Amino acid sequence: MGDMKFEVRHWSGLVGDKLEKIELELRPSEFRMAPFTHLKPLIAEKDTPVEKGKPAVVNVQRISLPANTMVGCLNETRHAFGTTVSVVEYGRPSLIEEEKCISQAIFLPLEDGVIKKSDLIGVIKVFYVKTDFFGKKLGLGQQNFEIVKEQRSGTLTWKENGNVVRKALRMDDIIYRRVHIALLEPVIADESRNVRRNEVVKLRIRCILLPNNTVVAPTGFTANAYGTLVDVIQHGKPKRVEEERKLSHAIFLPVEDGKIEQGDMLGAVAVYFIDFEDLREVLKGEEKSFTTVHRSGGGVIRTAVKVQPYGFRRSPVARWEPLIANESRRLKAGEVCMISIRKLKLPKNTIVYPFGIMRHPFGIVLDTIQRRVSKVEEEKEIEKVVFLPIADGDVRRGELLGMITIYDVEVRTIDRIKSWLREWIEHREVTTPALQP
Structure with a gap:
């Protein structure tokens, strides 16, 4: 695979500038990802009607990030009126190996309202990485990650x-160790509803119980012929990732x-x-019955x-x-x-994860669409994306719409998952980043 050239349009500063x-x-x-992830709150800088x-x-409130970082949005809706689906850098889009400045966020409202100054509208995940070319052995080596752990005040x-x-809280950054082990949970409608194109809906789903010390991430592929799963919603007051949670609704576009x-x-x-230390919650597991719609x-x-x-x-190594x-x-x-893209062929046993930073001036990629719906264990071909415009404009053939990360995975039953977790607990590293107050 050779070098790739493509056109990138961007705003000179904030969205709507030159x-x-x-x-x-x-x-x-x-x-290769460092064995930890940094969570940072997104806090509104001013009142914004939605x-x-x-x-x-x-x-x-601006967030400055060091070089060699990637960003994703933490799932599980964090605001009463909707969810944050992407963040926006100030000015020219940065490369992974460059410093970054997050100045704005893209928010998809479920209802009319006003986001108040200091409201928490979402959380970003900051991944610290070391890049290299294909064919070379990757390792973090002696690379040091000096992280500024900030304290902010916001309103939940x-x-x-x-x-x-609304409740005013101190919102400290969180740093957690990555385990790279996950369960796949189907999100299943628990009600029937007529849906119309472009009309975002909040749907009741079969309850998903999340153990403490877990985070939810998208799978990156559409799985329903009528639309895309944008996010999931906790029941009641939003809880932290260290706590047990219950998912009761989904946002579907x-x-x-x-x-x-x-x-x-x-x-x-x-x-x-x-940071998993207790296997009791993982011991649960039952057959799930549902209907695929393709x-x-x-x-x-x-x-x-x-x-x-x-x-x-x-795998901790990705591309x-x-x-x-x-x-x-x-x-x-x-x-x-839905916009056609240059086709991407993915090998067996791979998953994708969308970059959380907007890469097109007029919109964001919400999901990818396969030529045919495939299992994780099968080869896959991506031919389209679900694109949400944030402003009137255009897409030009040959320009960048967004980015995805591709991971190799090993799929197994829940018994093998439990075995992996036991091994991780017994042999986990105590590596932590150097923190700066």
Whole structure:
């Protein structure tokens, strides 16, 4: 695989400033992740009115990140009015090996309202990495990661009996050890609902119980013919990753008109273990029955399936791939669309994870679409993306839409997952980053 050239348009500063263009030439690169992740809160810098279903650009208290970092959005909705789906850098998009400045966030509202100054609207995950070229042996070596652990004040919001509750809190950064072991959880509708293209909905789902010391991550592929799973919602007041939680609802964005039936699979999430010391909660596991909803031959087909609980172990070494538009088209703010990209072929036993920083001036990639729905253990081919425009504009063939990370994984049953976790507890490293107050 040779060097890749593509066009990148970006705002000169904040979203809506002068539009500029650069051409990037990137070399294929693998990277190894440090054995820890840094969680940082996204706190609104000023009051911002939001309208249901219309993506809003929210100014946040600026976050400066060192070189050799990647960013993802922590799943599980953190605000009463909706969820943060991406963050925006100030000015020219940075490379992984460059410093970064996060100044804004893209927020998808579930209802009308006003985000207040100091509201917590989301959390980002900061991954510390070492990059290298394909074919070289990767290791973190003697590389030191000096991390500034900050303390901020913010306001936590949630809904109780239809009313918004606000509570001022001190919001410290969190650093946790990565385990690279996860369970795959199907997200299954627990109600039937007619859906319409572009009209974001909050759907009741079969309850998912999360053990303490876990984080939820997207799987990166659409899994329902009618739309994409945007996020999952905790029941009641949002809890921290160190606590047990219950997921009761999902945020679903339809890409076409249709009907979600009770028992339909909306998507899936990966539940990763962090700083894990107790196996009692993992011992639970039961067969799940649901209906897959996929498109075939121009129609929508529903198939009843039964799945035993399972998960995977992920490699700490991964590679990134750019998502390059293979067509040109006009965009209208808030009108979700499917855009053809240069095809990506993925080998067996791989998963993808979307970059959490916006890479196109007029919108973000929410999900990828496979030519045919495939299991993790099968080869996959990505041919389209689900794209959410944040402003009127256009996509040009050959320009960058977004980025994904590709991981090799080993899929196994829950019994093997428990065995891996026991091994990790017995042999875990005590490596921690150097912290600066």
